[in-house]
Amino acid sequence: MYFIDVQGTLIDDINKEPISGAIEFINTLNEKKIPYVVITNNTKKLSSEFFSFLKNLGFNIGETNYIDPFVILKDVAKNKKVAAFGQEDFFDSLKKMGYELDYDKPQSLMVSIKKEYTNEDYSKMIECALKTDDLIGMHETSIYSKDGSRYPGVGAIMSMIKFAVNKEYKVVGKPSFNFYDEARKLIGAKNFNEITIISDDMMGDLVGAKKLGMKAILVLSGKIKDEKEVLPTLKEEEKPEFICKNMSEVLKLFTKGEL
Secondary structure, X not given: OEEEOOEOOOEOOOOOOEXXXXXXXHHHHHHOOOOEEEEOOOOOOOHHHHXXXXXXXXXXXXXXXXXXXXXXXXXXXXXXXXEEEOOHXXXXXXXXOOOEEOOXXXXXXXXXXXXXXXXXXXXXXXXXXXXXXXXXXXXXXXXXXEOOEEEEOHHHXXXXXXXXXXXXXXXXXXXXHHHHHHXXXXXXXXXXXXXXXXXXXXXXXXXXXXXXXXXXXXXXXOOOOOHHHOHHHOOHHHOOOEEEOOHHHHHHHHHOOOO
């Protein structure tokens, strides 16, 4: 059984095209009827829209093989008046889901990803965080990769806000337990140790998954370009079982029966 990340794993961060071996790996799982869930921290398009985007790229996945933060957002963010930070598409999606943007008297602070965050944006986040105790990160990625450059992920930003205002925050998407547990239910696994997760985000995806008992495969086709960037920082129990260049190498291991 597999959890499979999207950005940097199935599709590249620059051209948004399938990475070598990605479509073939999904097709192989389908042919062999091996359970899997595509897990993404998409917070731009509504779930149905991003799912259609992946289908149009050639990924033959069913609706029950997909999950993103919007799928479980209503269970985490129950307040409707939110001070939201992110891209315009994120705001539009929130409005479609019934949320109201309010930066003067927010009931919740909600942070997604954006390449162009400035110190003024971080200042506004802190001001809003001081007005509410309900702090929400749409996911907890360590690094955001865009157009070949790397930026602080939502996890890094939420850690900054936590330190600034001394308040805990909740996480909607990966690597939160609720997100992984919903994906586990979709896949039909009784325990997390039945699952192998594949991702390009060591700190934002795989370390949390390892703590739950999953096996991990790190691919170097996205956020992490060289295993030496992360391996020296990890405890032995946090290290991935496999490190692969891309999904083509993952498929080779699978074909050989090594996974």
